[in-house]
Amino acid sequence: xxxxxxxxxxxxxxxxxxxxxxxxxxxxxxxxxxxxxxxxxxxxxxxxxxxxxxxxxxxxxxxxx
Numbered sequence: 001x002x003x004x005x006x007x008x009x010x011x012x013x014x015x016x017x018x019x020x021x022x023x024x025x026x027x028x029x030x031x032x033x034x035x036x037x038x039x040x041x042x043x044x045x046x047x048x049x050x051x052x053x054x055x056x057x058x059x060x061x062x063x064x065x
Contacts, residue, residue: 007018032040046052053061 001015004015004018007022009021
């Protein structure tokens with residue numbers, strides 16, 4: 001409840017109002033661009049092909065530099 005209370009715009013705003021407002025903010029009505037769709041498809045292919053690094057691998061690489 002405390003986290004919801006911190007999100008209130010005014011003291012009289014109900015928790016339902018807060019959650020509805022936050023849910024509305026999370027929805028993006030803009031369609032993805034062709035460029036974004038191609039980038040997502042490329043990334044998914046990289047994942048399928050195993051061309052990925054774990055966070056641990058990246059952190060280890062950065063420490064070596």
